[in-house]
Amino acid sequence: MAVLVTGGAGYIGSHAVAALLEKGEQVVIVDNLYQGHRDAVLGGKLYEGDLRDAEFLAKVFQENEIDGVIHFAANSLVGESMKDPGKYYHNNVYGTLCLLEQMQKAGVARIVFSSTAATYGEPERVPIDEYDRTVPTNAYGETKLAMEKMIRWFDVAHGIKFVSLRYFNAAGAHESGKIGEDHNPESHLVPLVLQVALGQREHISVFGEDYPTEDGTCIRDYIHVSDLADAHILALERLRQGEESAIYNLGSGNGYSVKQVIDVSRQVTGHPIPAKIEPRRAGDPAVLIASSERARTELGWAPRREKLEDIVTSSWNWHRTHPNGYEK
CATH class of the missing domain: 3.40.50.720 (NAD(P)-binding Rossmann-like Domain)
Structure with missing residues (x-):
């Protein structure tokens, strides 16, 4: 089967x-x-x-x-x-x-x-x-x-x-380094930020910094x-x-703002990663963090790679060895 x-x-x-x-x-x-x-x-x-x-x-x-x-x-x-x-x-x-x-x-x-x-x-x-x-x-x-x-x-x-x-x-990416994230066009924050570190973008766009959050940017899990x-x-x-x-x-239960993701990416890559504030995008909620207690209890699931630094490092390892994605 x-x-x-x-x-x-x-x-x-x-x-x-x-x-x-x-x-x-x-x-x-x-x-x-x-x-x-x-x-x-x-x-x-x-x-x-x-x-x-x-x-x-x-x-x-x-x-x-x-x-x-x-x-x-x-x-x-x-x-x-x-x-x-x-x-x-x-x-x-x-x-x-x-x-x-x-x-x-x-x-x-x-x-x-x-x-x-x-x-x-x-x-x-x-x-x-x-x-x-x-x-x-x-x-x-x-x-x-x-x-x-x-x-x-x-x-x-x-x-x-x-x-x-x-x-x-x-x-993030698979621990084998064989597969990772490659979208065209790319829309996810982590790979977009890493493209700046790779010299493929001049800056990362931050869509709105006037949300009701601590640093004004959207928070995600x-x-x-x-x-x-x-x-x-x-x-x-x-x-x-x-x-x-x-x-x-x-969900990990931990929320990170756009600015926090950029800061961690700067630390992981050693690149300054310039950021530019842009207008908000339509349909973006300010904060999205999930409770995964039911999944933990009933499925026996628990994320093993919860730290943002580990996730970004995993993604960086993929992108720097595959700067053009799966393109040979």
Whole structure:
């Protein structure tokens, strides 16, 4: 039996594939390589194609004995989602519908969904709990919430059990140094800051310094990508053990501001990393920090790489040895 990883050539997906392979799992990967990289897939069976292609997806399920699905495939840029929400509904929501329909036809009844803490929107309290209200402030978060709700109704109607994992900012790279973060365009803070240290950018843009935080910049919860990969595997094991569907936050519980990330990156790289203040971006909440107590208690998950310095160092080791990403 194999695990199907959608979006498995992407940043977090490729780390999940690596973790599954390390555990001796058979892995099938589906990725349209729009944002993913063939070189990020360290093993398993890769199918290049789109979830919205019913004939293609049916073939994947027909050719493999799939035990469960880990679903990463989605567009995930907040700013882009505010400019082109239709793209996000079509790829994220419709793509998930196509996946669920093929799972139903194939009799596959387990899915771990890579969701986001953007489903909460501007939180009423910090740290955020899984039972807090979900009022997204951007189209990306809205589509992820719609995907969660759709999966839940497929559970009600067809018994497809799920674990939805809501998390914040992934960062870092695999300890082997073989895979890391390579987006085009890049939108994540840590690699953008490190691009300045590599001489690929003149400065790092800081979008707003008038937020109600100690230094005026947004605060986020950063998690090492390998810790996220571990959580997805633990969630799959929970479903294999016959447990009920659940939603979990994944977070270190520590919030770091944009300015703090820049300061730590200066220390790690030894580069001055000039910063330039820009206007706020639409849809950016001031503070997002998650409570992951339920994940720790019920999944047995705990991040092993919690310090921001360790996360940034891990990322720096990847970027300085792969200054152009996976490009040869």
